[in-house]
Amino acid sequence: MAVHDDCKLKFLELKTKRTHRFIVFKIEEKQKQVIVEKLGEPSNTYEDFTANLPADECRYAVYDYDFLTAENVPKSRIIFIAWSPDTSKRELDGIQIELQATDPTEMGLDVFKSRSN
Template identity: 75%
Template sequence: MAVHDDCKLKFLELKAKRTYRFIVFKIEEKQKQVVVEKVGEPTQSYEDFTASLPADECRYAVYDFDFVTEENCQKSRIFFIAWSPDTSRVRSKMIYASSKDRFKRELDGIQVELQATDPTEMGLDVIRSRAS
């Protein structure tokens, strides 16, 4: 599975310049490559992010999560989320599962990985607890 250059470019912009809040990636089966499907502006919320994931199709996503530690320090963590809803096609789940590690290696700087099959597995409470 090839990775479109745009994926790496947008990820670097999110990581270094914080140009985006999130990026949703999609596998184009016909072209056999991972492409950028959607980017979220820095002002968009976590709810905007989760709403941009299709309910019955797999996606990869990166989310830049800002939080404040108990010591009152402003921090951020870059999450990699493998979204694989139970209702998606088996073939799709297999393709996303088998390509995940290779794709993740292309994105240097991911701090936390999350696998989710339904929205509760990537709720804000889960994100907060994994961030700290």
Template identity: 60%
Template structure:
């Protein structure tokens, strides 16, 4: 239980473990609902980064994890799991505060994220930024 009183549903941890260990999801979007973080959407392995970005609401905060596959300059296939705190400028102040105060506690529940990004508009999580942070 976080200082903000936020619980994390077991489904959040289960889906994240599936993404991390089995790599059977491309992304997971989480939302806070009635003092608990729950899974809002799970992206299939076939979905792209554009599908993920389109799934983030324009005016509401969310947490998300994205499994990014890439090729290094040495031509090695790699993958990194991004934790994204989505807090658009147009979302309500109270919502931003709740998500901000619960973020660290929630992120600790998802052991294995490798890169953290905070974004207030789509340009801050563009594919170019994701690629540059992955390398």
């Protein structure tokens, strides 16, 4: 699955210029690539972001989260979200364990065994 160049460009804009509050990415089946589906304006809220995640389809997203530390210092973190609503999983009736992995060690047979007990 390829990632369209526009995805990288828009993410770079979010990261360096803060021109977007969030980006929602969609897998375009016909083109066999990940594309930008929605860009959030810097003034958009978290509610605006969640309103752009479909209730019955999977998406990838990044969200630029602003917050204050315990010392009242403003910070921000870019958060990656793999959106997978329950309604999209119902198509695969019979799944008993759900696992998310970012490298092979997080989905080794020992992990399968520990999650199966």
